[in-house]
Amino acid sequence: MGVFYGKLEQNPERMMINVGVVFGGQSPEHEVSVISSIQAASAMDKSKFNAVPIYIAKSGIWYTGDDLFDITLFKDVDSLLQKASIVRLVPTGSRRLRLQRVDSAGLFGEQTSEFELDILFLGLHGGSGENGGIQGLCEVLNVPYTGSGVMSSSLAMDKVRSKDLCREHGIPVINYVALREKSWAGSEDQTTHELSSRLGLPVVVKPVSLGSSIGISMVNTETELQEAIEEAFRYDETVIVEHAVGNLREINCSVLGDEDHCIASILEEPVSDAALLSYEEKYMQGRSAGSKSGPRSGKSGGSDGMASLGRMIPAPLSEELTESISKLATDIFSILGCAGVARIDFLMNDRTGAVYFNEINTIPGSFSFYLWEPVDIPFDQLVDRLIEIGFERHRERTDRVRSYDVNLLAEHSARGLKGAKQ
Ligand SMILES: Nc1ncnc2c1ncn2[C@@H]1O[C@H](COP(=O)(O)OP(=O)(O)O)[C@@H](O)[C@H]1O
Ligand SMILES: [Mg+2]
Numbered sequence: 359m360g361v362f363y364g365k366l367e368q369n370p371e372r373m374m375i376n377v378g379v380v381f382g383g384q385s386p387e388h389e390v391s392v393i394s395s396i397q398a399a400s401a402m403d404k405s406k407f408n409a410v411p412i413y414i415a416k417s418g419i420w421y422t423g424d425d426l427f428d429i430t431l432f433k434d435v436d437s438l439l440q441k442a443s444i445v446r447l448v449p450t451g452s453r454r455l456r457l458q459r460v461d462s463a464g465l466f467g468e469q470t471s472e473f474e475l476d477i478l479f480l481g482l483h484g485g486s487g488e489n490g491g492i493q494g495l496c497e498v499l500n501v502p503y504t505g506s507g508v509m510s511s512s513l514a515m516d517k518v519r520s521k522d523l524c525r526e527h528g529i530p531v532i533n534y535v536a537l538r539e540k541s542w543a544g545s546e547d548q549t550t551h552e553l554s555s556r557l558g559l560p561v562v563v564k565p566v567s568l569g570s571s572i573g574i575s576m577v578n579t580e581t582e583l584q585e586a587i588e589e590a591f592r593y594d595e596t597v598i599v600e601h602a603v604g605n606l607r608e609i610n611c612s613v614l615g616d617e618d619h620c621i622a623s624i625l626e627e628p629v630s631d632a633a634l635l636s637y638e639e640k641y642m643q644g645r646s647a648g649s650k651s652g653p654r655s656g657k658s659g660g661s662d663g664m665a666s667l668g669r670m671i672p673a674p675l676s677e678e679l680t681e682s683i684s685k686l687a688t689d690i691f692s693i694l695g696c697a698g699v700a701r702i703d704f705l706m707n708d709r710t711g712a713v714y715f716n717e718i719n720t721i722p723g724s725f726s727f728y729l730w731e732p733v734d735i736p737f738d739q740l741v742d743r744l745i746e747i748g749f750e751r752h753r754e755r756t757d758r759v760r761s762y763d764v765n766l767l768a769e770h771s772a773r774g775l776k777g778a779k780q
Pocket of ligand 2: 717
């Protein structure tokens with residue numbers, strides 16, 4: 359198996375591409391990542407791709423083994439992991455990632471074997487799987503990976519910095535204030551009062567870099583505001599306080615491509631009875647399917663992940679509004695320098711028609727496949743495109759000069775170390 363490089367369709371020897379699907383991770387969205395990634399792995403074209411599970415357990419240990427693509431076995435993770443093999447990284451600097459598979463063989467102790475991957479398909483959600491952390495590791499290892507790069511991933515994960523940058527580029531955002539824990543401590547009453555008069559109640563309080571509605575509250579009074587800020591600081595050292603959009607409708611749009619060329623999907627409108635979509639509503643609706651109202655996409659059941667959320671597709675909006683939201687979505691994707699697939703979420707005041715950028719997910723639940731199917735990009739093609747973009751971006755990165763063939767240290771030692779600090 360050689361290194362595959364270039365357009366997927368033009369692969370002359372029809373070599374299989376070894377795709378490491380990385381999922382799980384130490385994040386509150388661990389289970390969602392398992393669902394999204396197993397969905398993506400099973401959508402991969404088996405004549406082109408050999409999908410290899412790389413599961414990061416909640417402990418942080420990496421595992422591989424075919425059973426890890428069987429969602430039903432995740433009911434009993436301990437037994438699943440007993441049969442799986444531990445994986446260790448073997449940095450080689452080459453374009454393929456070498457991994458060591460460690461099997462404990464009873465009395466005979468540890469048995470190891472090595473294998474190589476051509477690309478990592480990143481299916482982690484939240485934390486260092488989505489904030490540039492694992493993307494940085496891939497770059498250090500010089501291995502191609504899918505999705506946004508280090509900087510875009512970190513910017514997108516930060517609800518303040520992504521809004522700051524978008525606002526700078528003329529994208530509408532609701533009024534917000536960022537609050538650092540150190541400046542909050544000791545001036546709680548005064549800050550609460552200033553925030554409420556500056557933004558106007560009700561406001562929404564969120565930790566800046568979490569997802570899944572964790573630590574988020576909407577408040578109507580200053581007392582509640584103070585409590586909500588304290589609560590959000592349990593999760594993050596920066597919180598964002600935003601004016602609450604009234605007559606709220608939420609509209610999401612997925613974008614596919616890279617900074618220079620990207621397209622928008624169909625729009626969706628998630629449907630909820632509550633003021634804030636909770637973690638349970640986002641991900642666990644399949645378990646209490648009868649209890650929620652609202653139109654559905656026809657999908658349901660616990661393993662559908664984001665696809666099982668109550669939603670209207672397409673979002674019932676005028677053609678004009680649909681077009682302007684799609685345009686905002688592709689602009690935001692480019693401003694943040696994203697790649698692969700992302701989902702951009704908007705808040706809309708239904709009475710005034712004002713639309714605000716709320717947040718961007720660079721590894722969206724279920725890779726937003728349900729927003730691409732209606733526009734004739736089935737899941738297998740979406741996955742194909744993500745892999746293709748991953749290879750293209752790696753080639754662009756590695757085509758640039760990365761090192762100089764001069765050994766400064768050798769020159770220094772020839773002249774002695776005196777000049778070392780100059
Ligand atoms: N400024 C706001 N006004 C009204 N509702 C909001 C506002 N910000 C967030 N929400 C509600 O809270 C939910 C979660 O907030 P969001 O910013 O999307 O965080 P998360 O990353 O946890 O999804 C949104 O889906 C929306 O229902
Ligand atoms: Mg959200």
